[in-house]
Amino acid sequence: MDWFLIITTLIxxxxxxxxxxxxxxxxxxxxxRRVSAWIQDRxxxxxxxxxxxxxxxxxxxxxxxxxxVTPGHVNKFYFWLAPALVLVPALVTCAVLPFGSEMQLxxxxxxxxxxxxxxxxxxxxxxxxxxxxFAISSLGVYGIVLAGWASNSKYPFLGGVRSSSQMISYExxxxxxxxxLLMIYGDLHLGKIVAAQAKEGWSLLPFWTEGHAFAFDLKKxxxxxxxxxxxxxxMTAIFAETNRVPFDLAECETELVGGYxxxxxxxxxxxxxxxxxxxxxxxxxxxxxxFFGGWxxxxxxxxxxxxxxxxxxxxFQFLTLFIKVFLFVLFFIWVRWTLPRxxxxxxxxxxxxxxxEIALVNIILTxxxxxxxx
Amino acid sequence: MATxxxxxxxxxxxxxxxxxxxxxxxxxxFGHIVRLFRGKTKVVMQYxxxxxxxxxxxxxxxxxxxxxxxxxxxxxxACQLCEFICPPRxxxxxxxxxxxxxxxxxxxxxxxxxxxxxxxxxxxxxxEEVCPEQAIFLRKDYAITGESRAEMVHDKRKLYExxxxxxxLVNKWNELK
Ligand code: SF4
Ligand code: SF4
Numbered sequence: 001m002d003w004f005l006i007i008t009t010l011i012x013x014x015x016x017x018x019x020x021x022x023x024x025x026x027x028x029x030x031x032x033r034r035v036s037a038w039i040q041d042r043x044x045x046x047x048x049x050x051x052x053x054x055x056x057x058x059x060x061x062x063x064x065x066x067x068x069v070t071p072g073h074v075n076k077f078y079f080w081l082a083p084a085l086v087l088v089p090a091l092v093t094c095a096v097l098p099f100g101s102e103m104q105l106x107x108x109x110x111x112x113x114x115x116x117x118x119x120x121x122x123x124x125x126x127x128x129x130x131x132x133x134f135a136i137s138s139l140g141v142y143g144i145v146l147a148g149w150a151s152n153s154k155y156p157f158l159g160g161v162r163s164s165s166q167m168i169s170y171e172x173x174x175x176x177x178x179x180x181l182l183m184i185y186g187d188l189h190l191g192k193i194v195a196a197q198a199k200e201g202w203s204l205l206p207f208w209t210e211g212h213a214f215a216f217d218l219k220k221x222x223x224x225x226x227x228x229x230x231x232x233x234x235m236t237a238i239f240a241e242t243n244r245v246p247f248d249l250a251e252c253e254t255e256l257v258g259g260y261x262x263x264x265x266x267x268x269x270x271x272x273x274x275x276x277x278x279x280x281x282x283x284x285x286x287x288x289x290x291f292f293g294g295w296x297x298x299x300x301x302x303x304x305x306x307x308x309x310x311x312x313x314x315x316f317q318f319l320t321l322f323i324k325v326f327l328f329v330l331f332f333i334w335v336r337w338t339l340p341r342x343x344x345x346x347x348x349x350x351x352x353x354x355x356x357e358i359a360l361v362n363i364i365l366t367x368x369x370x371x372x373x374x
Numbered sequence: 375m376a377t378x379x380x381x382x383x384x385x386x387x388x389x390x391x392x393x394x395x396x397x398x399x400x401x402x403x404f405g406h407i408v409r410l411f412r413g414k415t416k417v418v419m420q421y422x423x424x425x426x427x428x429x430x431x432x433x434x435x436x437x438x439x440x441x442x443x444x445x446x447x448x449x450x451x452a453c454q455l456c457e458f459i460c461p462p463r464x465x466x467x468x469x470x471x472x473x474x475x476x477x478x479x480x481x482x483x484x485x486x487x488x489x490x491x492x493x494x495x496x497x498x499x500x501x502e503e504v505c506p507e508q509a510i511f512l513r514k515d516y517a518i519t520g521e522s523r524a525e526m527v528h529d530k531r532k533l534y535e536x537x538x539x540x541x542x543l544v545n546k547w548n549e550l551k
Contacts, residue, residue: 035407038406038407038410038411039403039406039407040406041406041409041410041415041416041417041418042417042418043417043418043420232393334400334403334404335396335400337403338396338399338400338402338403339396339399354391
């Protein structure tokens with residue numbers, strides 16, 4: 001059995017990381033450029049291939065072929081380590097995100113490998129999904145801080161310092177914001193949270209109780225208030241966590257040249273880029289899993305798909321998740337090209353004075369509601 | 375000294391918690407996308423296919439070039455003023471004497487080689503301004519490209535090719551002189 005687990009896990013890692021996340025990173029860069037152009041009344045990259053769809057490949061080649069400069073005044077070891085430290089946590093966090101229920105292998109394959117086991121559609125079936133994500137994704141900031149420090153130059157340094165203080169003030173709000181959800185579902189297992197949403201309706205779509213669409217259940221509708229609040233806090237914190245506008249103080253082209261990656265070039269720069277977008281995609285995936293039912297369809301349409309499903313349906317579940325995440329990424333991009341950057345003190349105030357308190361009060365509110373509707 | 379106190383705009387509660395302004399901003403940018411897709415926005419020009427050439431103003435400063443006049447005389451007298459004035463030192467002139475049997479022998483001097491390094495040229499127009507002979511003009515060619523450095527140096531032949539013939543200029547070297 002062990003070899004079966006290892007091989008299926010390896011296959012899942014390859015599929016998720018190399019066939020799903022990395023290509024979507026490349027294409028979210030493409031969409032970033034296209035959508036930003038549309039917002040600014042331009043056209044964006046439309047030359048390479050039909051509609052410019054091959055642009056990410058050209059960009060990737062460019063990054064590979066560019067000269068890789070390591071400036072003489074940097075701390076070589078940390079300078080080389082930093083880009084990897086940004087990318088790896090972003091990719092590792094996707095391990096606990098469920099992208100489907102359970103896949104039943106077709107019969108001939110079962111005979112071929114001689115096992116009847118189903119494959120859970122998640123890389124690591126942990127009982128502590130959200131905690132794992134928080135623990136790993138906050139490591140990403142070390143990459144940024146190290147890059148800023150090792151570059152031995154003032155703009156990256158400022159970027160690194162900003163990033164670390166920003167991370168401290170947002171991590172708390174991020175962690176607290178999902179506590180109401182965990183209280184409602186009573187579980188830390190992301191797969192079970194998604195399964196509960198498949199049966200009882202998405203967290204943010206309370207008009208569904210088991211078996212009845214558009215049912216008016218007072219408890220669910222009352223609980224949608226704290227869930228909505230925690231969604232707003234969570235999204236704000238995710239924006240800060242992934243260093244996206246309006247919280248891109250670490251990068252901040254207009255003030256800090258390029259922020260922490262000013263001194264980087266070629267593939268090392270590309271790794272920062274990949275890391276930022278991978279974090280964005282995984283963050284969207286996390287938000288979708290918690291608030292929009294992960295791989296499930298709304299209104300209980302996926303309630304029958306909870307057990308073991310065939311490969312076709314498994315693929316369908318995967319695509320459902322993919323489309324939701326794609327819409328989320330578009331939202332990230334849309335926000336980026338709309339909002340100006342927060343000033344440093346505004347950001348601190350927002351993090352410590354508003355989000356932190358709102359998240360705390362929200363937990364108490366949820367607890368009160370849960371007791372009231374017990 | 376007169377001081378003016380700038381009044382901070384009074385924000386209402388919804389503006390203070392950012393949400394309303396964020397939604398407003400999102401609606402605004404989305405409006406731009408919608409307008410673009412409905413074809414209501416004048417989009418930027420698709421450069422190599424569409425060009426702005428017919429709209430270039432009279433005073434456009436493109437590539438500098440040498441001209442000949444209606445008598446077929448090359449107007450440059452190799453005085454080298456442009457070479458001196460050129461801020462990035464893009465011009466290199468090798469003068470030569472005009473032989474006695476030449477109909478324009480009284481001009482005495484002409485460029486043997488005249489090279490403008492278009493990698494260096496900044497299209498400032500100083501050469502045109504300083505030329506006492508109205509021999510060098512900035513034309514409207516702007517897409518000067520090449521695959522090597524050598525290709526980017528315009529020699530005399532190329533400069534006359536770009537410049538062509540320009541009529542109606544003052545002729546200092548007529549029979550009266
Ligand atoms: S346009 Fe300016 S830079 Fe170019 S050749 Fe003339 S003087 Fe030199
Ligand atoms: S182009 Fe004009 S300024 Fe330059 S050398 Fe010839 S005559 Fe003199």
